[in-house]
Amino acid sequence: MIRLYRLAGDDDAAKRQFAACTELFQAELGVTPGPAVQAAMRARRIRIDGPTDAASVAATVEAGLAAVRAGAIEAGVQSLRTGVAMADAGSHDLLRVTSRLALSEAHIHSLRGQDEEGVAALHVAEQVSMTAGELGLAADARAEIGYVDSSGHAMTGRSCG
Known part of the structure; x- marks a missing residue:
């Protein structure tokens, strides 16, 4: 979901989803999200200028x-x-x-x-x-x-x- 929100350009929704994910991981697993979730937060919507x-x-x-x-x-x-x-x-x-x-x-x-x-x-x-x-x-x-x-x-x- 984080990746989809980022690719759609909805950064606020991506941040909310990331926060919910972080809370879930911490509460249920005692860990923070790993590299895949971090990478999802870095996904960017593609802008076309050419x-x-x-x-x-x-x-x-x-x-x-x-x-x-x-x-x-x-x-x-x-x-x-x-x-x-x-x-x-x-x-x-x-x-x-x-x-x-x-x-x-x-x-x-x-x-x-x-x-x-x-x-x-x-x-x-x-x-x-x-x-x-x-x-x-x-x-x-x-x-x-x-x-x-x-x-x-x-x-x-x-x-x-």
Whole structure:
């Protein structure tokens, strides 16, 4: 939740969630949050100042996918996040969906324990697909959501990171 609030630009909510997480960890475990929770607090929303044309978005997403496939997961995810932000800034509906599908795939299949951002991306991809009349892409998003729901990969319950 902290990471999602930070990526959405809601720093106050992220701070409240971090404080609640810290209190929970201290009360139930007698420890402070570890590196994953600290890293979630450092997550930043991506601001786009450069080009947002379709070719630039597609190239950024492809670079992210290539990095993930090569094992550079964090760098690839960051590139995919940038691709999502670029697609949003340029109002490219099809790329808004496909970039989110790629980001969610990287999270769900490569970054165990960080699935919440991937699931959030899938839900937005499904909504944008339906609005744009891209029923096939909406089905792809729903299939991935179903995979997450059935396999238990997404984090459930009280989550701090």
